[in-house]
Amino acid sequence: MKINACLSFGTTLCKMITGLLFLAILSHSINNAEYSIIVTSIFFAQLLSVFVDGGINNEVLSLTNKSLDNDIDGYQKLSMNGAVRLVVHLFFSFVLSTYFMFADGWSAGGVFFWGYISGVLTSILETYSIKLKTEYKYIEDFILNIFCSLFVILSSFFIYIFPQCLMLYLVFFRLIPLAIYRKPLQVFKMIREIDYKLIRDNYIARKHYPIDSIATNINLQLDSFFLLLLFGRDMYAYYQPLNRLYNSCIGLSAAVVSFAIPYAHLLTSRIKKIYFLVFLFSSSAIIISLSYYFFSRDVVMVFFGEKFSMERQYIFLFSLLIFMRYLCASFGSYLMTNGEQKKRALINLTITILCIPFILISETYSGILVVIIGGQILISYFYVLMIKRGVGHDK
Structure with missing residues (x-):
């Protein structure tokens, strides 16, 4: 159990470091205009994945309380889902790229398109990583991720030497990790079998998972979305290193979730289950939020340089938000x-919608973060009320 926890944490930490190094090398390899377009395109890929993915990752995690067998049909289903996601994402990428072409020229539209597809391929690959964890194949996932991360980091220097090959790198070198995982290559074979009925059924079949996933992930993207909407692409790029490091710390919760949920399913007592989850998430929250507070400034300075935000007030607010998100995630x-x-989605979506008017009247990025922290406190409060009601009925 301890070994699996370490492997899960190591895998997610490796992904976090890889993402940071990728952006750090990129920031030194290309001009500020191209960098701002790429981080914007990756953000939109993450944001729209909330809607396009259809809650597939939550569905895979929920299957851990059932008997799992690593059969061909299971992976074919995931491959078909990946193919559907890729086709829908292509539509969004063309629409958004067209906007950038009209706004900033053909070159900007091209950079946005390939940056967006790069983010989508990473999202599809993540589903397979989660599937391996739900099968308790932590060692296999860890080894595969090490190979993928080493490849991405080493190939990033290719752009540092040949920045004119940026668009080739964004997609071609993202396809190689798919080959390392092997199974996801079926995604591209499945594209030929897609029909409109399949696309519709892909989301209807998930029932409550899309609603829950959309509500949770929209809340996670609130600060980035409104920073981009209210203050523009250049300001978004200015805060990107701190924001990216914050998102990476939040991403570490995936290691906690992928380890905690399979084992939480084994606990029959609701009280033991909630104690187990709260202890695990709270311990992680303290360690990760304090690490962010004390080391994020140095990380940004070393890897990104002085041209990006390193203000202490934002570091403090991000640290507090990390702690609250982990605590909220435990409930x-x-x-x-x-x-x-259903209950989780309703609470999350309601509080998120209530936060939006206050975010819109915020005059600074710090104001946006304060509103989101308040929202997390409210969500945690209502989660606890639902849990107390459920445990009370158990008694």
């Missing part, structure tokens, strides 16, 4: 393991 994970996605 949310408990509701998910009990099949209460």
Whole structure:
């Protein structure tokens, strides 16, 4: 159990470091205009994945309380899902790239398109990583991820030497990790078999998972979305290193979730389950939020340089937000393991919508972060109320 926890954490930490190094090398390899377009395109890929993915990752995690067998049909289903996601993402990428072409020229549209597709391929690959964890194949996932990360980091220097090959790198060198995982290559074979009925059924079949996934992930993207919307692409790029490091710390919760939920399903007592989840997430929250507070400035300075934001007030707010998101995730994970996605989604979506008017009147990025922190406190409060009601009925 301890070995699996370490492997899960190591895998996610490796992904976090890889993402940071990729952006750090990129920031020194290309001009500020191209960098701002790429980080914007990756953000939109992450944001629209919330809607396009159809809650597939949550569905895969929920299957850990059932008997799992690594059969061909299971991977074919994931491959078909990946193919559907890729086709839908292509539509969004063409629409958004067309806008950038009209706004900033053909070159900007091309950079946005390939940056967007790069983010989408990473999203599809993540589903397979989660699938391996739900099968308790932590060692296999760790080894595969090490190979992928080494390849991405080493190939990033290719852009540093040949910045004119940026668009080739964004997609071609993202396809190689898919080959390392092997199974996801079926995604491209499945594209030929897609029809409109399949695309519709892909989302209807998930029932409550899309609603729950959309509500959770929109809340996670609130600060980035409104920073981009209210203050523009250049300001978004200015705060990107701190924001990216914050998102990487939040991403580490995936290591906690992929380890905690399979084992939480094995606990029959609801009280033991909630204690287990809260302890695990709270311990992680303290370590990760304090690490962010004390080391994020140095990380940004070393890897990105002085041209990006390193203000202490933002570091403090991000640290506090990290802690609150982890604490909130512990209660949310408990509701998910009990099949209460509807309640979780309703609370999350309601509070998120209530936060938006306050975000819109915020005059600074710090104001946006304060509103989101308040929203996380409210979400945690209502999660706890739902949990107390459920445990009370158990008694």
